[in-house]
Amino acid sequence: MSSARQNQILLSAQLSVRYAGKQPVLRDVQLEIQRGEVLGLVGQSGSGKSTLAMAILGLLDKKRAQTEGTIRFQDSELLQLSEHELRALRGRAVALVLQSPLSALNPALKIRTQLREAWRAHAAGGTTECANAIRASLQSVSLPADDEFLRKYPSQMSVGQAQRVLIAMAVMHRPALLIADEATSALDVITQSEILALFRDLNRSTGMAILYISHDLASVAGICDRIAILHRGEIVECGTTEQIFAHPQHEYTQRLMAALPRILPANPQLQAKTEAAAAR
């Protein structure tokens, strides 16, 4: 399996990021994501999770942030790419879903406009193709694709709907990698589980890999194949979900585990494992 895995690697990164005159935000972080895999990246706020996401997308402020290392994605070395080449990747090969759907959607634009803009960024097709693509992507996140819905402004939707719109935008071009940065943290528990289920479905149906970033170990547990624990800019532990939950090695991971609530959402199988781990 290991040689097969080599070919399966979608992204492999080894990088450090520091802002001028400050402590490094990321220190020699090594990360691999395989095709079709859901990788959880867990750490508390300020640990550098979002910086890592932005670094992969090439959206760090180049004047202020010094990035060292490599980020190999598919066949490209991302840190060597020009802004133009990066832009061609963003949204098409790598997509992003942010935490708060209401601030991540432009309040002054109709849903249709936002989806259309996302489509046009990478497609030259006419109005019909665009409308088809919008309909398809909305359907894939179980949203209505009728005119009435498309005419809505973000403020006229529920948070859950808005988050689905964001995801629809993200999956529109069938990216190989979706980065979900705290994508469910702002949601209530029920919506959260629905969105998690959506991610899992999309992962299964399209085979896209997901880098699932969260501060919440519990929400990660439900969907991730592997989990990496980020602590103070370093990956302190990385392993399959079972390994992490069953045998947390690093002291920080153990503290995270201990902080988990007793009743876990979703996945009863995992719950059992976790309880077993905790009992030991």
Next chain:
Amino acid sequence: MTRHEKRVGEMASAWGKAIAVTVICLVSLLKPAAAQGGGELRFCLRTEPKTFDPLKVEDDASAAVRYLTGGVLVRVNRQTQELEPELAQSWKTSKDGRQITFRLRSGILFSDGTNFSASDVAYTMQLLMDPALHSPTGDAFRSGAGNVETKVISPTQISITFSAPVAGLDRLFDQVAILSERSPKKEMAVLGPFMVADYKPGASLLLNRNPNYWKTDEQGRKLPYLDSIRLDIQPNRDVEMLRFKRGELDLINSLDSEYFDKLSATSPQQVHDAGPSLDSEQLWFNEVAKSPIPGYKKNWFRSANFRQAISEAINREDLSRIVFHGHAQPALGPFSPANKFWFNSKLRPQAYSPDAALKALQAEGFRMKNGALKDKDGNEVVFSIITNAGSKIRERMAVLIQDDLQKIGVHVNVVTLDFPSLIERMTQSYDYEAILLGLTNVDLDPNGEMNVWLSSSENHQWNPQQKAPETSWEAEIDRLMRAQASSSDAKKRKEAFDRVQEIAVEQEPFIFLINKNALSAVSKTVHGAAPVILWPQAFWNAERLTVATK
């Protein structure tokens, strides 16, 4: 008479006002002051007085203070325009016009109790004529190089000799307030009816009666009747008007016609139209050879026939009636008929006749085509009239003139400019075609207008600073003006200046339009008021006014 200061800068500001003539003052005879214990008179100065030194006066506000506090040897009676004795009982000017001898009254004290004598007059004249002082009042006496000589013959007699003849010498002393040579209070020791008692810069000035004032009325009562005068410094005319209406002010020295009518509607007995004043409003064309305007326009402007035709096409009656609501008279020439002695009574009003104007222009080769006048080379007759912005009256006049001239096919563009830009175009760049402005005449004597009429003068506005007169008529005016200035024979001077007025009317370098009436407002509580056309219109007889206490 009155202020004679005409220096370059002063000239500019003198141009900023306006109007008028004839003198049938509606002035009622002075009623003997019935009230006793005069009360306080209150009115406004429109600017801060710049100085209390009577020799340095340049501005209106300082001149008002000088008029009320200063004692002079002789005074031009503002009503009769005659020269009357004051501190001097009598005087005599020498034949050559260089020397004047005064016989002074005796037993007169300054406000601080110091004695007045001939040596004070000598002291004052020496100070006044000191070139280092740059006194505008002194400049009026300076007709040649050299110093003034003063000779105290006795404590009540003095003769003053100038290095060159000074035309109209005696009347110039109307402006010279005598200072005390010995008083420790310097210029604050005065000989006039009032003295400065309190001054709050920016707010007000209080004048109290001078207890040592020498004059008495016909019944032997000491003048002035008033106990005090309060002068508020108030540049805003709306506020001045409002306060007058509320009874907080007793008089407004000069009103414009709009305010006059408003006030007249509610209290007709409080407004006074003293008739045409000395000031005029006029239009003139740029005749400067080196000016940056097209040559064909210069040809029009330098043609007397063109200027006359324009003059003839302007309806002066309408200007007076519509813009000034009737409080102005069509001007007859450079001097207003209000100037009783110097006005040339042979002058007749310019008839309004667009038809005659058009005929005259056609004789010059101008042709009317589709309602537009063209000169013989086919250039359309279009010119701009500039005037100072913010003067509603001039803007209105320009609009009427624009409409009048349209009737003879002349297209006028009216441009209002801020005053500095206008003066710059008028005196520096000569980048203008026609200007509409007023001339404030403070001087009854033609000597005060030397700087306007001499072709070499920088205030010879239509074509200033000529090295030699460019036209024969300007040469003649130069000659006549010099002749009158160097003569002390009043009759000869008058003859010369009459001719100047005739030439001016023939040639119309200035198209004189109207003379504004002198308008003022005086409260019913003030007794003895008799507003006149000469400055200071409403308070010229302040020493004989009383205010009834409420």
Next chain:
Amino acid sequence: MNSWQKLACAVLALVLGASLAANLLAPGGYAKQYREATNAPPSHAHWLGTDDVGRDRFARVLYGTRISLLLAPAAALLSTLMAALIGGLAGYLGGTWARMAMAVTDLFLSLPWLFLLITARALMPLNVSPQVSALVTFMLLGFLGWTAAARVLCTTAGSLRSSDFVRQARAAGLPGQRLFWVHVMPNLRPVLYAQFWISIPVFILSEANLGILGLGVAEPMPSWGSLLKELEGLVSVGEEPWKFVPLILLVVVVTSFQLLLSRQEGVAA
């Protein structure tokens, strides 16, 4: 479109129609002086009376409306566009660009405008037709009026630049100019609308005041500004109420525009 908007529409159509039909409604023209009837109160011959040189006020209001209604919004549009481009773009680009734009804005704010306008007047020939003078004046106003709004826009655009939705849109691969036009500009709209609507009456009045520099709509052509100037010396409202017609017209027209356009904007936001 609600009933208010319909009303606003009708008012604007009426005002615009009347001003365009001025030659028919007021055949005497705006410059004809009825010198025997100056300062007349309203009558059959002069519906709004005459001004102080006897010109029919109704005709002047109609022709003045043409000038002001055409040129003031044009100038407002110019200043708004400049504010959007300079303030908005600089704020969006951030960093050096923003600092440069703000420096230019500060410079503009600190310039001695009176002096520059005087210079502008000096550069213009004296013999310009009233039409050209009016056009130049309003364009000048538009060219100068953008600074205050640009500051606000720069700050607003700056905060938009780091907003989540712009980041999200960048992550979706939108090119910079699309981001600016599609995502940033619509969010600047409230400021732009405010700038536009405030500018119109301000420019109308400024034009009247520029008369003192020899700029502005020259005689005998009327503008709302010169008509409003008639109100200057008015002592009481009751005295000559018909003189207030231009003011009422200004208020009504600006309000109508606002009703009409801000409602649509309200839906958009």
